Amino acid sequence: MIKKLLTYLAIPVIFIWLLITSFKASRWKPDNANELLSDFSWLNDWPKWLDIPLMKWINDWFKFFNEEYGIYFEIVNNFLLGAILSLKKFLVFLPWPLVIALVVAIVFFSSGRKVGTTVFVGICTFFIGFLHPKFWDKAIETTSIMLIGILICVFFGIPLGIIMSRSRKVRNAILPVLDLMQTIPSFCYLIPGIMLFGLGAVPAIIATVIYAIPPLVRLTDLGIRLVDIEVIEAAEAFGASRRQKLLGVQLPLALPNIMQGINQCTMMALAMVVIASMIGTRGLGDEVLLGLQQLNVGKATEAGLAIVLLAIVLDRITQAYGEKIQDRNRPLDKFNEKAKMKKAAKKQVTKESTKDGMEAEVKTN
Amino acid sequence: MSKIEIKNIYKIFGNYPDQILPMVKEGANKELVMEETGHTVGLDNVSISIKEGEIFVCMGLSGSGKSTLIRHINRLIDPTAGQVTVDGVDVLSLDDKEILDFRKKTMSMVFQRFGLFPHKTIIENVAYGLEIQKVPEDQRKEIAQGQIDSVGLQGFEHQYPAQLSGGMQQRVGLARALATDPQILLMDEAFSALDPLIRSDMQKQLIELQSKLKKTIVFITHDLDESLKLGDHIGILNGGRLVQVGRPEDIIMNPADDYVKAFVKDVNRTKVLRAQTIMTKKDQFDATNINPSTIYKIDENTMIEEIIPKVLKERCTMNVVDKSGNTKGYITSDELSEALTKH
Ligand SMILES: Nc1ncnc2c1ncn2[C@@H]1O[C@H](COP(=O)(O)OP(=O)(O)OP(=O)(O)O)[C@@H](O)[C@H]1O
Numbered sequence: 252m253i254k255k256l257l258t259y260l261a262i263p264v265i266f267i268w269l270l271i272t273s274f275k276a277s278r279w280k281p282d283n284a285n286e287l288l289s290d291f292s293w294l295n296d297w298p299k300w301l302d303i304p305l306m307k308w309i310n311d312w313f314k315f316f317n318e319e320y321g322i323y324f325e326i327v328n329n330f331l332l333g334a335i336l337s338l339k340k341f342l343v344f345l346p347w348p349l350v351i352a353l354v355v356a357i358v359f360f361s362s363g364r365k366v367g368t369t370v371f372v373g374i375c376t377f378f379i380g381f382l383h384p385k386f387w388d389k390a391i392e393t394t395s396i397m398l399i400g401i402l403i404c405v406f407f408g409i410p411l412g413i414i415m416s417r418s419r420k421v422r423n424a425i426l427p428v429l430d431l432m433q434t435i436p437s438f439c440y441l442i443p444g445i446m447l448f449g450l451g452a453v454p455a456i457i458a459t460v461i462y463a464i465p466p467l468v469r470l471t472d473l474g475i476r477l478v479d480i481e482v483i484e485a486a487e488a489f490g491a492s493r494r495q496k497l498l499g500v501q502l503p504l505a506l507p508n509i510m511q512g513i514n515q516c517t518m519m520a521l522a523m524v525v526i527a528s529m530i531g532t533r534g535l536g537d538e539v540l541l542g543l544q545q546l547n548v549g550k551a552t553e554a555g556l557a558i559v560l561l562a563i564v565l566d567r568i569t570q571a572y573g574e575k576i577q578d579r580n581r582p583l584d585k586f587n588e589k590a591k592m593k594k595a596a597k598k599q600v601t602k603e604s605t606k607d608g609m610e611a612e613v614k615t616n
Numbered sequence: 617m618s619k620i621e622i623k624n625i626y627k628i629f630g631n632y633p634d635q636i637l638p639m640v641k642e643g644a645n646k647e648l649v650m651e652e653t654g655h656t657v658g659l660d661n662v663s664i665s666i667k668e669g670e671i672f673v674c675m676g677l678s679g680s681g682k683s684t685l686i687r688h689i690n691r692l693i694d695p696t697a698g699q700v701t702v703d704g705v706d707v708l709s710l711d712d713k714e715i716l717d718f719r720k721k722t723m724s725m726v727f728q729r730f731g732l733f734p735h736k737t738i739i740e741n742v743a744y745g746l747e748i749q750k751v752p753e754d755q756r757k758e759i760a761q762g763q764i765d766s767v768g769l770q771g772f773e774h775q776y777p778a779q780l781s782g783g784m785q786q787r788v789g790l791a792r793a794l795a796t797d798p799q800i801l802l803m804d805e806a807f808s809a810l811d812p813l814i815r816s817d818m819q820k821q822l823i824e825l826q827s828k829l830k831k832t833i834v835f836i837t838h839d840l841d842e843s844l845k846l847g848d849h850i851g852i853l854n855g856g857r858l859v860q861v862g863r864p865e866d867i868i869m870n871p872a873d874d875y876v877k878a879f880v881k882d883v884n885r886t887k888v889l890r891a892q893t894i895m896t897k898k899d900q901f902d903a904t905n906i907n908p909s910t911i912y913k914i915d916e917n918t919m920i921e922e923i924i925p926k927v928l929k930e931r932c933t934m935n936v937v938d939k940s941g942n943t944k945g946y947i948t949s950d951e952l953s954e955a956l957t958k959h
């Protein structure tokens with residue numbers, strides 16, 4: 252009760268304090284505050300002195316921040332830049348057929364050996380370079396920035412989601428921040444990013460993380476909370492500790508949702524990397540921008556297509572893995588079973604025929 | 617001494633249970649508390665004592681607090697007030713680590729919707745309790761395999777739960793609970809989701825298991841026939857209050873209030889009542905003018921459904937005897953008609 256009363260009291264106090272400080276800081280305030288009570292003309296138009304100096308506060312704070320902690324940003328900057336450059340150099344150094352083969356292999360195994368998906372992704376990857384030879388290295392540059400961004404998202408996003416799922420208080424505190432990150436226009440943090448880190452890939456990564464982490468955090472939290480309460484109770488009834496419960500039951504069962512989160516994270520990261528070309532990040536977005544500036548529609552479309560292809564490839568890879576996990580939790584449907592039986596029957600036939608063939612050979616010998 | 621002792625448990629769900637407790641203790645019922653304070657009374661002054669080796673059935677309608685009660689025994693739920701003792705240990709005094717140990721060693725639980733781990737194979741599911749106890753892999757596989765065999769699921773070890781039928785899944789649930797060899801088995805509506813045939817099959821299997829293993833079982837159901845079939849003692853809950861505890865016959869013959877009466881109204885008494893319950897004691901029975909050739913001996917524990925046809929057909933008298941053959945009392949058509957009349 253007392254707590255509630257205090258919060259109700261605090262709000263008007265803060266508001267009045269804001270009014271007074273704003274008034275004092277204003278350059279246009281009347282010489283004497285008493286004038287306001289005798290002359291009411293300030294009620295017509297919004298008076299110039301009724302203006303909270305938020306702009307000045309933020310600028311001052313930002314400047315102070317930059318001067319005091321610049322060294323830390325430098326360290327982060329160098330670290331991230333190093334990571335991106337070495338990843339990019341490595342991928343560019345590999346012959347392109349090898350990179351395509353790698354992508355194909357990853358898809359093949361992560362999708363549970365689905366041939367259709369694999370072939371489709373292989374063709375898409377090939378077409379990125381096929382559209383324009385210059386695009387290959389650019390796509391790799393874009394991918395490197397994204398990969399680092401996604402790694403950071405996963406590193407911070409999943410633990411954050413886990414913490415959120417465990418406490419309602421934490422969730423209530425974090426949710427508005429996530430809302431803010433998703434609604435605030437991306438230029439609002441791209442520009443300060445430049446001021447802190449300079450032009451190039453690093454502010455792009457920071458922007459990517461801010462833009463792409465919310466869906467991952469939300470889906471991790473949701474995934475864990477959606478796990479059947481009876482299954483959790485079963486684990487508890489057997490004496491599982493919090494850690495055993497989390498690693499053995501909650502995370503594996505939330506995995507399809509978490510994979511969906513990583514998928515969303517990937518798609519949003521790609522979108523942001525393209526936007527970030529406007530602050531000088533090199534990559535495929537760069538080509539789109541160039542095409543538009545030269546009013547070269549063909550060029551812009553080609554680059555746009557390459558981005559779509561890259562999106563498809565990344566989407567398929569992350570999606571396929573999630574689907575594979577989900578398949579296991581679903582009852583076998585009749586079609587599936589029939590297909591399996593057919594396959595088994597075929598195998599047997601081929602086995603028998605080869606046996607026959609071998610026997611025939613033996614006989615002829 | 618009893619194995620599980622529950623004393624004056626209160627459980628109130630809501631934001632300020634402690635503030636509501638005095639009101640509940642003064643006798644406000646569930647509806648009143650809900651209306652005035654928005655809190656739900658889960659349990660209201662429940663005391664039960666459960667003996668070692670018996671099946672205690674807890675019965676009541678939906679929302680009467682059965683699940684809440686059983687979760688107090690392994691402390692998945694903490695009471696608002698009261699005491700729970702298992703094997704002489706005060707469960708509520710255990711700290712976070714001790715409670716995990718206590719759950720591992722003393723009891724396991726079977727759930728209404730099975731509560732199997734969908735991402736683990738059948739054998740991994742059954743071995744879960746042992747995995748938590750850090751039993752080495754090959755040893756726990758061996759124990760789990762034994763349990764799978766004993767519930768008749770050999771051949772399904774490497775399937776996932778979603779690939780099994782409901783009855784099979786619940787047998788996995790049972791095997792999983794038995795794999796840790798607990799002294800106490802908590803079964804929360806374990807058979808309620810199964811169809812009638814499989815259900816009676818599972819009941820039979822449980823009775824068989826129990827005759828071999830002699831566990832202490834707390835079984836929850838909202839089905840009277842099931843509780844009469846399985847229970848050594850039955851407790852009936854209504855709105856969080858325990859309205860009657862007793863042996864099946866007591867409940868049938870002397871229902872404590874209208875709620876219990878409504879429950880037992882349609883029960884098939886011949887399957888529940890035993891000869892010793894309805895007989896007239898030998899010192900109150902005048903056997904002198906009965907033709908000795910129409911007297912048959914029966915065991916005191918015989919269900920009366922087995923006696924009825926013979927008595928009706930031959931108009932004979934049943935001589936109820938105990939294990940060593942001593943006469944305890946007599947049953948004629950009069951006793952039968954009295955026992956089968958609904959009051
Ligand atoms: N976590 C909870 N929060 C609030 N109220 C609860 C909670 N759990 C149970 N209740 C309330 O406590 C009462 C008893 O619930 P309980 O689950 O024990 O009933 P039940 O007898 O097991 O019913 P059913 O046969 O439907 O399983 C109900 O009124 C329910 O609404």
Ligand SMILES: [Mg+2]
Pocket residue numbers: 682683684804805
């Ligand atoms: Mg229940």
